[in-house]
Amino acid sequence: MEQPAPIIELRDICVRFQDGKRTVDAVKHVSLNVRKGEIFGIVGFSGAGKSTLVRTINLLERPSEGRVIISGRDVTDLRGKQLRELRRDIGMIFQGFNLIGNATVARNIAFALKAAGVPKQAREPRIRELLALVGLEDKADVYPSQLSGGQKQRVSIARALANNPQILLCDEATSALDLETTEGILSLLRRVNRELGVTVVFITHQLEVAQRIFDRVAVMESGRIVEHGPTFDVFRNPQETVTRGLIEQFLLSYRNVGALLSEETGEAA
Amino acid sequence: MNWQSTLEILQDNLGKALADTFFMVSIATVVGVVFGTLLAIALFLTQHHLFSPNAAVNNVVGFVVNAIRSMPFLILLVVLIPLIQLIIGDPYTPLGGAIALSIAAIPFFARIAENSFTEVDSGLIEAAIATGAPTRQILCDAIFPQALPSFIRGIVLTVISLLGYSAMVGTIGAGGIGDMAIQFGYNRYETGVLIAIVVLLVVLVQVIQWVGDLIARAVIH
Numbered sequence A: 001m002e003q004p005a006p007i008i009e010l011r012d013i014c015v016r017f018q019d020g021k022r023t024v025d026a027v028k029h030v031s032l033n034v035r036k037g038e039i040f041g042i043v044g045f046s047g048a049g050k051s052t053l054v055r056t057i058n059l060l061e062r063p064s065e066g067r068v069i070i071s072g073r074d075v076t077d078l079r080g081k082q083l084r085e086l087r088r089d090i091g092m093i094f095q096g097f098n099l100i101g102n103a104t105v106a107r108n109i110a111f112a113l114k115a116a117g118v119p120k121q122a123r124e125p126r127i128r129e130l131l132a133l134v135g136l137e138d139k140a141d142v143y144p145s146q147l148s149g150g151q152k153q154r155v156s157i158a159r160a161l162a163n164n165p166q167i168l169l170c171d172e173a174t175s176a177l178d179l180e181t182t183e184g185i186l187s188l189l190r191r192v193n194r195e196l197g198v199t200v201v202f203i204t205h206q207l208e209v210a211q212r213i214f215d216r217v218a219v220m221e222s223g224r225i226v227e228h229g230p231t232f233d234v235f236r237n238p239q240e241t242v243t244r245g246l247i248e249q250f251l252l253s254y255r256n257v258g259a260l261l262s263e264e265t266g267e268a269a
Numbered sequence B: 001m002n003w004q005s006t007l008e009i010l011q012d013n014l015g016k017a018l019a020d021t022f023f024m025v026s027i028a029t030v031v032g033v034v035f036g037t038l039l040a041i042a043l044f045l046t047q048h049h050l051f052s053p054n055a056a057v058n059n060v061v062g063f064v065v066n067a068i069r070s071m072p073f074l075i076l077l078v079v080l081i082p083l084i085q086l087i088i089g090d091p092y093t094p095l096g097g098a099i100a101l102s103i104a105a106i107p108f109f110a111r112i113a114e115n116s117f118t119e120v121d122s123g124l125i126e127a128a129i130a131t132g133a134p135t136r137q138i139l140c141d142a143i144f145p146q147a148l149p150s151f152i153r154g155i156v157l158t159v160i161s162l163l164g165y166s167a168m169v170g171t172i173g174a175g176g177i178g179d180m181a182i183q184f185g186y187n188r189y190e191t192g193v194l195i196a197i198v199v200l201l202v203v204l205v206q207v208i209q210w211v212g213d214l215i216a217r218a219v220i221h
Ligand SMILES: Nc1ncnc2c1ncn2[C@@H]1O[C@H](COP(=O)(O)OP(=O)(O)OP(=O)(O)O)[C@@H](O)[C@H]1O
Pocket: A017, A018, A019, A024, A025, A026, A044, A045, A046, A047, A048, A049, A050, A051, A052, A053, A205
């Protein structure tokens, strides 16, 4: 099979934090390629370094070592205006939604458009378009506190997609949501991926999410990627203790909520 | 206690005293909020790792702010008198009082505003940065609206503190209701005047607090 060129290339990334006197190696020599158009997942237990790794992609975290290459261009040392331009091309959504609570849905989305220099009169039609995409046409003038978790995440997806990014980073985007809402967000993200061609990098510790939408997956443990490959292969034939641990945890929760998950869960792989 | 003379004194002096107090407190509030906010922005941006971390600038600004704040207002006032004299001539006027109050108000409000900025959820700030927005937009359209309720409470706190300080300015003869309390209530044993002013201050503070809370609540969504 022909391999499309990587849209994201992380080369030997290390991220070190200085926590008082202690040095924390959150990410240790990670290299990975994300292919254009795929949904790439990163799984691992809490503290594994998933968020830190993904945040180097839009340079919310600057790697202590290594290079970040986006669409063939080394962006590791970008600053100022060029860095802002890069970030407009990489949307990001979070577990906590991170909307401006004191601004309406429309203004939250307008924020991203303004960041890209979209003139005022062009913002409103674009906001309507985005709200239609995420299924919240009637919520433009509502404040986030009046929305459910799933709706808030939809707004944050609209904000992240406002400037037609090539890449969407999702940090535990469904971890604060119940199963049904999660399903809705996942199918929206899959649609964004298929129809708009947005490459998605998705962090989660929920395997039920992973197996539903990831094309390929990397398993992280204490700052390293210990295993990666097509999702189906990795989960069917786990090589590492962590991966087995994650699967075990998933199976336990599967047994508990068994009735809620049907046979079709194997479909995404 | 002589009700007749108390009433007369109040009638003759209270209006002017209130006007002077209002003049001093409002000038100091405006100056304090404007310049304090600017200092707060400098402090906030230079300590935040995603904006412009700069320990040197942060320490210098922080030191100046703390230095002024650590001085009891009465001592600051005494230190400022020659300076005010240099600027406007007679420091023992409402304008002189307003200048002294303003200088106290700036660092006072700077810390309050800095606090209300740092209280803003860091996730929100990251999300804003991730959109590629410039710092100015992040400040004006994300951080500031989010900090607004606590910012307004900070203004109320500042106004109330300044009202207290303005009474101290009165003790050196710069006018206002503090001045009036000293002149009549203390120097001339007019206890009635003193009581009236105390009651007035209590009511004033309550009203300011009440209005401030109303506004702060109105801007939360
Ligand atoms: N700013 C920071 N300063 C110091 N240590 C940090 C910082 N950010 C993260 N760390 C540490 O780095 C390690 C990796 O954190 P990270 O948030 O990337 O993990 P994660 O896999 O995303 O975990 P979770 O599933 O809980 O979100 C943790 O040990 C964390 O305590």
